[in-house]
Amino acid sequence: MLATHGESVKLIAGGQSLVPMMAMRLVRPAWLVDINEIPELKFVKIEKDFVRIGACTRQCVVERDAALAAKAPLLAQALSWVGHVQTRNRGTVGGSLAHADPCAELPLVAQVLGARMLLRSASGKRVLEADKFFSGPMATSARPDECLEEIQWPAWSWRHTGSAFTEISVRHGDFAMVAAAAQVAIDGDGRCVRAAFGLGGVGGTPLAFPKIAARLVGTRLDDAVVKEAANAAAAESEPGSDVHASAEYRRHLAGVLAARALQEARERARSVQ
Amino acid sequence: MSETLHAISVEVNGKPRSAQVPARLSLVDWLREDLYLTGTHIGCEHGICGACSVMLDGEPVRSCLMYAVQANGHRVTTVEGLAKPDGSLSVLQDSFCEAHGLQCGYCTPGMLIASQGLLNSNPNPSEAQIRDAIGGTLCRCTGYQQIVEAVQLAAERMAKEAK
Numbered sequence: 001m002l003a004t005h006g007e008s009v010k011l012i013a014g015g016q017s018l019v020p021m022m023a024m025r026l027v028r029p030a031w032l033v034d035i036n037e038i039p040e041l042k043f044v045k046i047e048k049d050f051v052r053i054g055a056c057t058r059q060c061v062v063e064r065d066a067a068l069a070a071k072a073p074l075l076a077q078a079l080s081w082v083g084h085v086q087t088r089n090r091g092t093v094g095g096s097l098a099h100a101d102p103c104a105e106l107p108l109v110a111q112v113l114g115a116r117m118l119l120r121s122a123s124g125k126r127v128l129e130a131d132k133f134f135s136g137p138m139a140t141s142a143r144p145d146e147c148l149e150e151i152q153w154p155a156w157s158w159r160h161t162g163s164a165f166t167e168i169s170v171r172h173g174d175f176a177m178v179a180a181a182a183q184v185a186i187d188g189d190g191r192c193v194r195a196a197f198g199l200g201g202v203g204g205t206p207l208a209f210p211k212i213a214a215r216l217v218g219t220r221l222d223d224a225v226v227k228e229a230a231n232a233a234a235a236e237s238e239p240g241s242d243v244h245a246s247a248e249y250r251r252h253l254a255g256v257l258a259a260r261a262l263q264e265a266r267e268r269a270r271s272v273q
Numbered sequence: 274m275s276e277t278l279h280a281i282s283v284e285v286n287g288k289p290r291s292a293q294v295p296a297r298l299s300l301v302d303w304l305r306e307d308l309y310l311t312g313t314h315i316g317c318e319h320g321i322c323g324a325c326s327v328m329l330d331g332e333p334v335r336s337c338l339m340y341a342v343q344a345n346g347h348r349v350t351t352v353e354g355l356a357k358p359d360g361s362l363s364v365l366q367d368s369f370c371e372a373h374g375l376q377c378g379y380c381t382p383g384m385l386i387a388s389q390g391l392l393n394s395n396p397n398p399s400e401a402q403i404r405d406a407i408g409g410t411l412c413r414c415t416g417y418q419q420i421v422e423a424v425q426l427a428a429e430r431m432a433k434e435a436k
Contacts, residue, residue: 019338020319032296036343060332084409085390086323089332090339173408 055094158185162268202237230258286354323410374423376414
């Protein structure tokens, strides 16, 4: 179907973004291909260094999986901000990523952790890193004949690893004005051995800041260091203005929320026994 | 133009129902227009208001964001299905009356499905958990306070009945 009909076909998974867009006539696909009844696309598998999630796995399943939360805590933390119970019961992990809303939580986590997207088409398979997968607002590098099949989320093996997700929206469950996610690992002396953080809602795609995060390695993640990194990221971000918030306010939020996420992640890393 | 029809079999409120439906028919339209289960309300039709919530295999979902064909082979419970088998009000429904958890009633089916979904998995929820569970359903009358109280009352009553 995808190979024959190309852009006139849309895959429908949970439908929690696609059906509202169809209701508002923002998209008018000639064909819908329903992938909900394909069991091979629904799984959570925990490997040594990463977690594999089938693209059509419901968000509620991931949210409730304790073993997964222990291995990749940022995912469960982010999901508590995604929509509402009714939408998470139906919405899928792959659907949120393929929809690629720059304000959405799961695409931000994918950017921060460097998730790998496995795409399948009639002609074969390929893997795209998150930063290659997201190409713009509501746009990905997946071809019209490709289906997102599986997402691999790297897990960090350091004992003292902590992560955090936070965002500001009009009401909880609404689209985020700005969202921030962070994960840090520290050694026994409290020195940072690895850091990753990112911002949503302040660019065409969710943004990760690997170069700024690398500067945190070797520090004790004191507030001053964290704030400097957060402000550097905010300065690099390119927020837009709309009815909810001005670009200036969004950039301000970006600095505040990035610092908050990093500090919270640091505290969680420090509290690991 | 005649549309292709698809055969579906869905368990609705405990009863098997079969139908021939076009692929574009939303689940809520099928429930209301074909099965005359008009307890489920249509509000925004794009997944914001929550009035159309039903249980799909026991979990609350929005029936305006699903097509009837997608319910094939699944179980659907509407607000009518929450009542006791003799048609009298369930503990939760009665608690909404008792605590004045509704005024105009438009959001009520969504509120009842959302709170029943919560109570099924968590019989003793905190106020924050109740507010989180009903957070996806908009009410423009009550200010939510009495709805929260109604769910608390239902939880107390169910705990007493269980003893």
